[in-house]
Amino acid sequence: MVQDLIFAxxxxxxxxxxxxxxxxxLGIPLGIALYMLSKSEKKSSKTLYSVLxxxxxxxxxxxxxxxxxxxxxxxxxxxxxxxxxxAAIVPLSIAAIPFMARxxxxxxxxxxxxxxxxxxxxxxxxxxxxxxxxLPETAPEMVANITLLIIxxxxxxxxxxxxxxxxxxxxxxxxxxxxxxxxxxxxxxxILVLLTQVIQFAGTKISNxxxx
Amino acid sequence: MLEIKDLNLIYEDNYHVLKDINFKVEDGExxxxxxxxxxxxxxxLRTLNLLQVPTxxxxxxxxxxxxxxxxxxxxxxxKKISIVFQHFNLLSSRTVFQNVALPLEIEGLLKKEIEDxxxxxxxxxxxxxxxxxxxxxxxxxxxQRTAIARALISNPDIILFDEPTSSLDPKTxxxxxxxxxEINQSTKKSILIVTHEMDVIKKICDKVVYLKNGYVDFxxxxxxxxxxxxxxxxxxxxxxxxxxWNSIWQMVKDKNQKLLKIVFWGSKTHEPVLYDVAKKxxxxxxxxxxxxxxLKENPYGTMIVAIRSENSHVEKFLQELSKNVYKVEVLN
Ligand SMILES: Nc1ncnc2c1ncn2[C@@H]1O[C@H](COP(=O)(O)OP(=O)(O)OP(=O)(O)O)[C@@H](O)[C@H]1O
Ligand SMILES: [Mg+2]
Numbered sequence: 001m002v003q004d005l006i007f008a009x010x011x012x013x014x015x016x017x018x019x020x021x022x023x024x025x026l027g028i029p030l031g032i033a034l035y036m037l038s039k040s041e042k043k044s045s046k047t048l049y050s051v052l053x054x055x056x057x058x059x060x061x062x063x064x065x066x067x068x069x070x071x072x073x074x075x076x077x078x079x080x081x082x083x084x085x086x087a088a089i090v091p092l093s094i095a096a097i098p099f100m101a102r103x104x105x106x107x108x109x110x111x112x113x114x115x116x117x118x119x120x121x122x123x124x125x126x127x128x129x130x131x132x133x134x135l136p137e138t139a140p141e142m143v144a145n146i147t148l149l150i151i152x153x154x155x156x157x158x159x160x161x162x163x164x165x166x167x168x169x170x171x172x173x174x175x176x177x178x179x180x181x182x183x184x185x186x187x188x189x190x191i192l193v194l195l196t197q198v199i200q201f202a203g204t205k206i207s208n209x210x211x212x
Numbered sequence: 213m214l215e216i217k218d219l220n221l222i223y224e225d226n227y228h229v230l231k232d233i234n235f236k237v238e239d240g241e242x243x244x245x246x247x248x249x250x251x252x253x254x255x256x257l258r259t260l261n262l263l264q265v266p267t268x269x270x271x272x273x274x275x276x277x278x279x280x281x282x283x284x285x286x287x288x289x290x291k292k293i294s295i296v297f298q299h300f301n302l303l304s305s306r307t308v309f310q311n312v313a314l315p316l317e318i319e320g321l322l323k324k325e326i327e328d329x330x331x332x333x334x335x336x337x338x339x340x341x342x343x344x345x346x347x348x349x350x351x352x353x354x355x356q357r358t359a360i361a362r363a364l365i366s367n368p369d370i371i372l373f374d375e376p377t378s379s380l381d382p383k384t385x386x387x388x389x390x391x392x393x394e395i396n397q398s399t400k401k402s403i404l405i406v407t408h409e410m411d412v413i414k415k416i417c418d419k420v421v422y423l424k425n426g427y428v429d430f431x432x433x434x435x436x437x438x439x440x441x442x443x444x445x446x447x448x449x450x451x452x453x454x455x456x457w458n459s460i461w462q463m464v465k466d467k468n469q470k471l472l473k474i475v476f477w478g479s480k481t482h483e484p485v486l487y488d489v490a491k492k493x494x495x496x497x498x499x500x501x502x503x504x505x506x507l508k509e510n511p512y513g514t515m516i517v518a519i520r521s522e523n524s525h526v527e528k529f530l531q532e533l534s535k536n537v538y539k540v541e542v543l544n
Pocket of ligand 2: 253254255
């Protein structure tokens with residue numbers, strides 16, 4: 001049983017971290033795109049913004065359990081299966097990318113108009129603005145966003161566990177729900193709580209250390 | 213030279229904030245834009261480098277109309293206009309050194325070159341001891357000096373200041389004004405300052421643009437501004453001429469005297485002109501009010517005097533006095 005718990009923990013971490021990685025690599029650029037489009041004066045940019053905004057909202061409004069089922073064809077296409085942790089990474093990422101994009105966009109929007117004005121009046125290009133102002137100035141908040149993302153993903157992996165993803169969620173269902181093994185359920189929950197606490201603690205530490 | 217022609221700005225909510233604005237900033241000049249809160253000063257400043265696109269009008273920098281430029285050309289020409297913002301807008305993630313280095317990084321200068329230039333600039337701004345501090349660790353005056361250093365480092369043609377002293381205490385204000393004046397004198401750069409403080413205009417400006425409800429109400433040399441607009445400025449900006457007009461009117465009426473307002477400006481302010489002329493024509497002068505202050509390097513004085521009018525030389529006295537002072541006005 002201990003072995004099972006360790007294995008399940010590793011599976012949860014694997015699903016969480018890999019999909020978090022995808023969310024960061026794709027969601028933050030999407031957030032940047034949303035922010036830059038919203039700032040642009042061009043009409044085409046405004047249209048593109050509305051479209052992206054709408055797509056992000058759609059994905060954010062589908063309950064995760066339904067999303068898993070909806071994208072089964074995609075999951076099978078990408079991973080060759082719909083069972084197991086690797087397959088679960090597909091719906092997890094697809095849920096996490098728009099979430100991350102929205103968190104990032106919100107942080108960017110909190111940046112003062114003054115910094116935007118400063119960048120424009122210095123004659124920065126868009127890339128210079130993103131790399132020298134936007135990302136460094138929001139770094140502490142972005143770390144907090146990523147922390148929130150990871151913690152949310154842990155919860156999502158538990159939901160995915162209900163439909164064959166493995167990990168701590170699946171274990172809780174297999175032992176606790178189907179076999180009434182309360183002890184396993186309790187250990188399971190303790191591990192989840194600990195994971196969340198450790199991640200939150202580390203996230204807050206890093207975020208604060210970036211705040212100048 | 214920066215020239216503003218027939219500038220109008222109407223915000224999206226149909227609020228017409230800038231109305232037919234015309235003025236020039238000649239090379240090497242310090243021009244002050246003064247106006248009460250809400251007059252449109254910040255709006256005007258933001259349109260000057262097209263942070264805010266004007267509804268109509270031209271903004272000419274050395275003859276080039278900014279409003280006609282393509283995006284890429286505009287981006288380049290903006291580097292010639294530096295802005296020191298009201299709230300400094302320093303990057304919190306960067307040290308003083310890195311903040312000042314930013315415009316040079318954008319230019320793509322080599323690291324060594326950037327280091328030399330920034331260090332020199334920090335040296336002249338007295339910021340070397342604070343170069344590794346972050347903005348959150350700086351005092352208001354230090355933040356302002358960092359912002360000024362950042363604006364200067366790219367060697368712009370003109371520097372725009374938005375309320376450079378409004379968040380500083382009087383002593384720091386004086387230092388920053390001295391600094392701005394010194395920059396103007398040593399680099400001959402044109403400077404445009406937006407302010408609601410009369411002192412800023414008095415101490416460092418050559419020319420003033422008085423913005424009132426979105427119109428340019430006055431534009432010209434500072435001393436003319438104070439003479440022409442005195443009464444209005446007294447009301448709106450609490451410039452003090454503290455005299456009890458009622459009792460004075462009564463007195464000149466009773467004694468049959470003439471009441472004069474004499475304005476001095478320039479080098480003659482410190483000469484005993486009034487005394488000399490009065491003595492020459494044997495006119496007795498009773499001083500009721502007087503003050504002298506400085507407009508940049510020139511003294512500027514106002515005096516209110518009563519003279520005895522039965523004297524037959526009064527007309528000649530007035531004529532000669534008028535020639536020797538900036539302006540004589542007979543009030544009754
Ligand atoms: N983006 C905007 N949209 C609509 N109205 C605006 C906008 N920005 C400013 N205004 C309005 O324009 C007027 C002038 O504002 P502005 O900030 O230019 O004044 P100001 O002279 O700088 O005042 P202060 O001394 O208080 O800074 C104000 O009534 C303000 O509410
Ligand atoms: Mg303002």
